[in-house]
Amino acid sequence: MTAVFFLIRMVPGDPAKMILGEYSTPEAVESMHHALGLDLPLGEQFIRFVKTLFTQGDTGNSIINGTSTRELIADRAPVTLLLIGMACALSIVIALVLATLAATHKDKLLDHLIRIFPTVTLGMPIFWVGILLILLLSVHLHWFPVGGVGEGWWGTLYSLTLPAITVAFSQIPTLVRSLRAQMLEVLESDFVVTLKAARLPSRVILFKHVLRNAALPTLILLGVNISYLIGGTLVVEQVFGIKGIGSLLFSSISKRDFPVIQGIALYCAVSVVIISLLIELLSRWLDPRTKGKP
Secondary structure (H helix, E strand, C coil), X not given: CHHHHHHHCCCCCCHHHHHHCCCCCHHHHHHXXXXXXXXXXXXXXXXXXXXXXXXXXXXXXXXXXXXXXXXXXXXXXXXXXXXXXXXXXXXXXXXXHHHHHHHHCCCCHHHHHHHHXXXXXXXXXXXXXXXXXXXXXXXXXXXXXXXXXXXXXXXXXXXXXXXXXXXXXXXXXXHXXXXXXXXXXXXXXXHHHHXXXXXXXXXXXXXXXXXXXXXXXXXXXHHHCHHHHHHHHHHHHHHCCCCCHHHHHHHHHHCCCHHHHHHHHHHHHHHHHHHHHHHHHHHHHHCHHHCCCC
């Protein structure tokens, strides 16, 4: 938060001129600086920011419209959280299917085709993937809306499907690589050979023993990548014209609305910590041996 506070004040642009307009007088700009507290030394501004953070639990009011940053973020957060959840679910399901098919068809044509997928897609910019998917699935095939959020639960889920696929696209390659490698290692381990010798059904071996043991490193990888997932979601919201946290962030940056930018950074950081904690708890459930380990 300290870095965000000082970095956004190094960006060119004056919030007072954003409020008053391009042709505002120097006296009016100076008066607005005083009203917003921007004429104070940077150190004193930082102390005020920290005091507001601990006394109010947020980063203060927007300097553009005076609304609490907590209210602004709470108004936009549901659609962003839903998009992140859908992207996570799609990433896990698609990676699970592709990695399982690749591991169970090792060195066959299907395995080679699936292994090519991460190699080709890993370096694609997420906004470029989003534009391609809009052109293909929305403009030409008319399967999904071009942008925006639909009405009602079904309309919202339907309109967020294509953005969620776009966000998931950035996570699937690394998850497939990790899970396939872990599954191959487990499939060749002694205990799986013993289970096969005991003539346990292959489906039971795969889903009950192999996947559970192979999923842990991939789950930890997903936890490490969660900050990239949130960042990708904010970018994709701009591509698809979704009124979520991403559009609020870009709007606030363009208007130099410092409290809102700091508030979004704060809540994103808290979200990453909470999600990482949930993944840690899930990891311990999957493998009780990790309990007590640092």
